[in-house]
Amino acid sequence: TNMGVNVSDLEMAMDKEVEKVQNELISETEFQKLRNQVESDYVTSNSRVAGIAESLATYYMFFGDANLINNELDRYLAVTREDIQAAAKKYMVPSNRVVLYYLPKSLDTKS
């Protein structure tokens, strides 16, 4: 938080945004923006040989299928607004999380 802002106020504001995604579909514009960004990121992260190697290794190691490099993008683009809402409802459950407050040591003005 910036100075003077209560940490719990910030937490509540963040919770509200999560609830919004759970209770309403995101707008068509936001949805298309996400799709454009996913596509752009995919190309950029595979623009160099090192990036391609990393992608292949990740797909093979964690998902058991190196061929995902060829179809993971399609899987992302197949996601609907409803899917996003359902995932938010399923995974962003308050009882599943840890909230950590990282607070500064008291400001020692020494005057």
Add this chain to the structure above:
Amino acid sequence: MRYIKFLSFLIVLGLASCAPKVAKETTSDAKSTASGDFRSMAPKAGPARAIEIGKSTNFTLANGLKVIVVENHKLPQISYQLTIDRDPILEKEKAGLSSIAGSLLATGTTSKTKAEIDEAVDYIGASLSTNGTGGFASSLTKHSDKILALFSDVILKPSFPQNEFDKIKTQTLSGLQTEKDDPNAISSNVSSALTYGTNHPYGEITNEITVSNINLKDCVDYYHANFKPGTAYLVIVGDITPEVAKSKAENYFGGWTAGKTTPQAYAFPKPVEKTEVDFVDKAGAVQSVINITYAVDMKPGAEDVIPARVMNTILGSGFSGRLFKNLREDKAYTYGAYSSLEPNKLVGQFSANASVRNEVTDSAVTQFLIELNKMKTEPVTAKELELAKAFIAGGFARGLESPQTVANFALNTMMYNLPADYYETYLQKLAAVSIDDVSRVAKKYITPDMARIIVVGNKDEVMAKLTGFDKQDGKIQLYDIYANPKKDESSTVVDVDAKKLIDAYLTAIGGSKLDAVTSLDQTYSMEIQGMSMTTRMVQTAGKFYMAMSMQGSNVMKQVYDGEKAIAEQMGQSAPLEGEDLASMKEKANLFPERMYKTEGYTMEVKGIEDVNGKSCYKLVVTKPSGSKSTEFYDKETFLKVKEINVETSMGETSTTIVEYADYNAVDGITVPYTISISGPMPMPLVMKATSVKVNTPVDPMLFKI
């Protein structure tokens, strides 16, 4: 035998796809491998492939804009880079102008606000940025027209919104505040100012004074004087043909009014006659930033450039450099020691640098000079030569993977008038570099006898041991962070005794009236991150209260009731113990300097030092808690103007610097109305007193724990 076969493939999106092949791994029983674990053996290198550098297509628009196109369909991406190849300019009392003006371009056009520009760029997953000499835009091919339209809009039709300018100026000033305490930034600024001189564009320092001088009109004027197509290059790289690129360039940038920037000329900076040591004091520093540096006359494309690069690679590039192997691997003085030798159209530069602990600063300089002299006088070994050449060649080859590299080659060839085959023959020229070539350029460009050794560090602990390196006159030049010369009076014999100094201070702030003060209630206002905050401090009867609040509600509180102490923040309260408790007890003392003459305190006057232009007595005080403070008392008024407190807590040392100004009389005593604190936060905290109450009744509930 076990082997892994990788097949290369192309990724093509949206259109007909090339046949993608999957990496195949042939598994076999590891135990059956005669040579053991395959992971411990690096695969054998294949045969070196012939290097092929792509070609660029170049043309010039009617308005003088030079366009370079590199066609490469490997990725469905197109990038556009605009570079205005103007001569460097002197910004003088408005240093920082070109940077701010450049950032301002992307914050508004005649048809769009910053929010609209940002949203439009984000929507297509693209990137767009502007700077003082151009800009950059990139997107997927299918969004290319959209990003081009935005790019040409910000370059050709900027609207210079006042509120965006104010924001950038404030952000720049905040950033500069942080830099004031950063020894690397200080080293960089002072090195430039001393090496090039402040009348040279490379020697100007951007600081809070110069930035404060900049206004919106300056930015508009800067834009009109410098954004001229006749001095500019537009580099287009990616999934586009030269024909289409030409039509796009004409469409989006053809309307740019023709014109060129004004050429500038500057004298080559004068080198020092003999090596000199220049020092910038950073109070309380535990390490020194060392920079051994001087200007060199080496232009891009010159015959010496490639052998010089080989030489510098051996001397100070990365983990294999001699500097690294000596100062880090062998001596453990530093995390890393490096050197750079950069050609430049106007004036090039050599620099050897490292950050080292206080105790080894002089030893580190000795080793730097040993390495520089060795490079100058002894030929390098064949092994070092081959390693350096292989390293540079490998980097060159790998760089070719990116079509951007090809574009940069084309751009450099045009900007620096390089021979057309400069880059095609680069590797041949590199391979031809001999041990003698390296010796020749080392003799020419490594000049440790005519260098500046610039050190930013703890003057008291480090400076005296460096005088031997100054061959000019054996005296070290002291500078402030703005590269202004400072007088060093620390060796001046001081006629004042510590106890007398404290008495003079106490007299200055109230003398006998101090004894009649039983309570002091001070309120200060300050701004943090653009928000106003209030701090109230109350000291009475051995108790202490301090609270910081914003708009009436407490953000933070500390209370000492004479026995116990607590600290409260964000609604969470915790008791203070040990050193923290002892520190609170000290804070409860009204006019703590009265205690300095008592048992448990030791004082030492350490000469005279300039603080903000005034000569001050320097006094080191050690308190019973063990903590030390270095205090500065104005020689004429005896008021305390500065205090440096070094505290060690849990093995970590932290330095807090407090400056006192605007002393005013209140009910017979004199207190500072402006207090600036730097150290605990990235930027200094400036507190201005809004109310000072002496001996007014204080609510005892304030101290209730």
